Amino acid sequence: MAKNMTINLRIWRQKSPESPGKLVDYTVSNASEHMSFLELLDVLNEQLIASEDDPVEFDSDCREGICGSCGLMVAGIAHGPQQRTAVCQLHMRSFKDGDTITVEPFRARAFPIVRDLVVDRSAFDRIITAHGYVSVKTGSAPDANAIPISKDAAEEAMDFAACIGCGACVAACPNGSASLFTAAKIAHLALLPQGQVEASRRVVAMVDQMEAEGFGDCSNYAECEAVCPKGISVSGIASMRRAYMKGAFSK
């Protein structure tokens, strides 16, 4: 039988982008260890709605760790204490009955707060728009296996392609750097022949955009890799730097 848990929450409440926010204390006394952390917030919101308070705003969509919508600082860690999972896949069994858990939004100048725990991550979209893609002619599908790719390259490219764009890397970085997110895309495409055609313009345009959005510098703390739900390796950041040094001075 599922154990019943009482969980104390300290949640960041902020009405609008400009208004000052503050941590507010709540208690959920009918939590179950099988709930996900977002389900706990759902239960809290039912309580708040019943007492005619404003529910806590937070983002989520798939709730199975693949879409990248969710993202919270839980107990001081992006996506919470369990590594390699998004917060929608974090379960209450990671906590103890009676725990007090602080919940804050992902914080960065480039991720302005919309309301409560919801932040605007469209800076990531603009980095991808800058050149996080390959230009191909649409039309009939190319023949399978027309472009040979080694197994190792394909596997590694897939590892980098696993990024879901959640923004935890920025949130956890002591410097607020978006290097892991940007590098994941660059490293993914750099490993594939389709990506090499536009390699130099891609890396320069994406790095320029990352800078323009106001993200911080990378000090190689590797905190990003530790919180990334997909375990994207900081070796991608080394790969981005190689690509930049090569790309900046070739056509």
Place this chain on the structure above:
Amino acid sequence: MSRPDVTLLSALMSPVGRKVLTGVTGIGLVAFVIVHMIGNLSYLSPDPQAYNAYAHKLMSWGWLLYTMEIGLALCFLLHAIVGVSIQVRRRKARPVGYKAYKSAGSPSRSGYSARSMILTGIILLGFLILHLNSFKFGPGEAEGYTAILQSGEEVRDLRRLMTEKFREPLYAFGYPVVMVLLGMHMRHGVWSALQSLGMMSRRLSPYVYAFAAVLGALVAIGFLVVPLYIYFSA
């Protein structure tokens, strides 16, 4: 669509370029401290003039030495400017901090050494100024600090200067403390610089990170044995 324009300057000022600058200058400084540390160990040689002979040999390089000194000064300057600017940008990138924040643990490399780079760096800069003032620009032959080598040459008696300084507790114990901080700076720095220069892969990285700890410890120990030896052998 073509590549956005890049000049050498704009490339060096980009987020990647800034790291290339801290990395290259950091590696230059690491090379310097290793050579300096090994040179210092000649104080412990059974030949009492080994240290003065080594220092004199360096001085006899003339313009080659001056060129190296200018290069080194530039490394220190650029390294400190870019390092501090990274810390300034960090505040801008997250104007409102977290009420609760902690590291998620390995594979994070954000330990004490990494988080204190700016602090250990600034202490090293302050130390450097005091250190140059005590030794490089300290008393020389004009003030009577003269030694005679086996070859009969009269040279600056740096050995005497060192012996005198490190008989004072402030120097004998202050220096080792700073050298431990230098070791910490290298513990994160050596790995970080190679990562900044794009040389790290998933496979290589753990080995280099472990090597950085060993190198940082060796350099700190290599430096701090001489002051402690001088103080306790008095």
